[in-house]
Amino acid sequence: MDLTIEGKAFINGLFEKCCIGVDQGRISSIKKISKGDEHLDFGNKLILPAGIDVHVHFRDPGMTHKEDFSTGSLAAAFGGISCVFDMPNTIPRTIDLQVLSDKIITLGKKSYVDFGVYSCVTNSNIKNTGKIGKKCSGFKIYMGSSTNSLQLDTSNLREVFNEVDSTEKPVLIHAEDEQCLEKHKKKERNLVDHLQSRPSECEEKAIRDILESSRNINSKIHICHLSSSEGLKLLKNRPENVSCGITPHHLLLSVKKNLKPQSRYKVNPPLRTSFDREILFEGMRSGFIDMLESDHAPHSLEESDVDFGDAPSGLPGVETMFPLFLYMAKKRILSFQRLISIICEGPAELVGIPKGKIEVGKDADIIVVNLKNECKIKSDYLHSKCGWSPFEDWSAIFPTHVFVRGERIIEENELLGSQSFGRFVGK
Ligand SMILES: [Zn+2]
Numbered sequence: 001m002d003l004t005i006e007g008k009a010f011i012n013g014l015f016e017k018c019c020i021g022v023d024q025g026r027i028s029s030i031k032k033i034s035k036g037d038e039h040l041d042f043g044n045k046l047i048l049p050a051g052i053d054v055h056v057h058f059r060d061p062g063m064t065h066k067e068d069f070s071t072g073s074l075a076a077a078f079g080g081i082s083c084v085f086d087m088p089n090t091i092p093r094t095i096d097l098q099v100l101s102d103k104i105i106t107l108g109k110k111s112y113v114d115f116g117v118y119s120c121v122t123n124s125n126i127k128n129t130g131k132i133g134k135k136c137s138g139f140k141i142y143m144g145s146s147t148n149s150l151q152l153d154t155s156n157l158r159e160v161f162n163e164v165d166s167t168e169k170p171v172l173i174h175a176e177d178e179q180c181l182e183k184h185k186k187k188e189r190n191l192v193d194h195l196q197s198r199p200s201e202c203e204e205k206a207i208r209d210i211l212e213s214s215r216n217i218n219s220k221i222h223i224c225h226l227s228s229s230e231g232l233k234l235l236k237n238r239p240e241n242v243s244c245g246i247t248p249h250h251l252l253l254s255v256k257k258n259l260k261p262q263s264r265y266k267v268n269p270p271l272r273t274s275f276d277r278e279i280l281f282e283g284m285r286s287g288f289i290d291m292l293e294s295d296h297a298p299h300s301l302e303e304s305d306v307d308f309g310d311a312p313s314g315l316p317g318v319e320t321m322f323p324l325f326l327y328m329a330k331k332r333i334l335s336f337q338r339l340i341s342i343i344c345e346g347p348a349e350l351v352g353i354p355k356g357k358i359e360v361g362k363d364a365d366i367i368v369v370n371l372k373n374e375c376k377i378k379s380d381y382l383h384s385k386c387g388w389s390p391f392e393d394w395s396a397i398f399p400t401h402v403f404v405r406g407e408r409i410i411e412e413n414e415l416l417g418s419q420s421f422g423r424f425v426g427k
Helices: 067-079 097-108 126-132 154-165 178-184 191-197 200-213 229-234 250-254 274-286 323-328 334-349
Strands: 003-011 013-022 026-033 036-050 053-054 081-086 113-120 138-142 171-174 220-223 242-246 365-369 375-377 395-397 401-405 406-409
Touching: 003 097, 003 178, 003 365, 013 036, 036 334, 036 406, 053 067, 053 323, 067 081, 067 401, 067 406, 097 113, 097 126, 126 154, 126 375, 154 171, 154 200, 178 200, 191 375, 200 220, 200 229, 220 274, 242 274, 250 274, 250 323, 274 334, 323 395
Parallel strands: 003 036, 053 081, 081 113, 113 138, 138 171, 171 220, 220 242
Antiparallel strands: 003 013, 013 026, 036 365, 365 401, 375 395, 401 406
């Protein structure tokens, strides 16, 4: 055995003192006592599966002044995330096999953590999904326009689901209806205007269309960043293959005048009312929402700190997601079981990778957490290029050690990992 990790590990929903054996990057045994070539004893510290973020925008290639895959994946690593899935609205956009293959090679040279890459389905490449589906980690559909996105007409939704069904890859959807957004478009000077120009009814309409068009489809269909109580209600009786995710910002922030500067908090779907936020939070706590996703979408401060109407949409968050919720689990705002379910198990299941659980046969993607290590989030210590956090001064607990496939990439909050260690998780 290459390595054993001893501590209070989260296994099958419970914490137990044990030794986790690691061989060739995978968990090979879980025993009360065992010793590998190297033995790391973490005493009473918590040993948890590392998190998986199924929704990041690391801006590489094409917009590397905002972020690149090395800084984005470094932020993920320090935040306890061992695998990220990158969205296709990079430049060039990830919409054909060549761009996808090139992107995988580029990211492979830069990433500190494992990664997947989605391809976008647009009105013009529907017939190619079968081919692209052999390589991509899943598909992204934008039903409404967002920053540098490629929107798909609702009338094409059924055809896309039919095409994707044979690929066995998940489809992730930005659910805001384009016509509805057009109807409510207005001049925006602040977050309230932004909310009014993207009302809940647009999310509701899109989700209704998705549920209608995906009847008898077996593929996994994932509604990204659910943001409204109405949307949640519609998903109450969803079929088993439909999942939904939520971002930390929609769970923790609502539209308020005191968010400053307002243009930095512009995001799609928008921050909504505290009523929506509370209903969604309860949905997350009760087990109704399947996973957290950061939708990490950084912009430079020069781009964000402009007139509200000119600012791009998107917030950073990959590094702070797990630490914020680890703190909440410590404070018993949610259970550790829910925490692991929404940051580790749920995401792993959606994208079909052998991670997200401490179990024999899974990748040894593990974090070590000392619950006494409470701190305040300071953007100066974060690793994203964007230089700010919507959660500045919020309480959090960052992992002290992060293992990816049994390799220590963070030790005592110091980086040991290297660029190009991260592997593409597909074929
Ligand atoms: Zn996104």
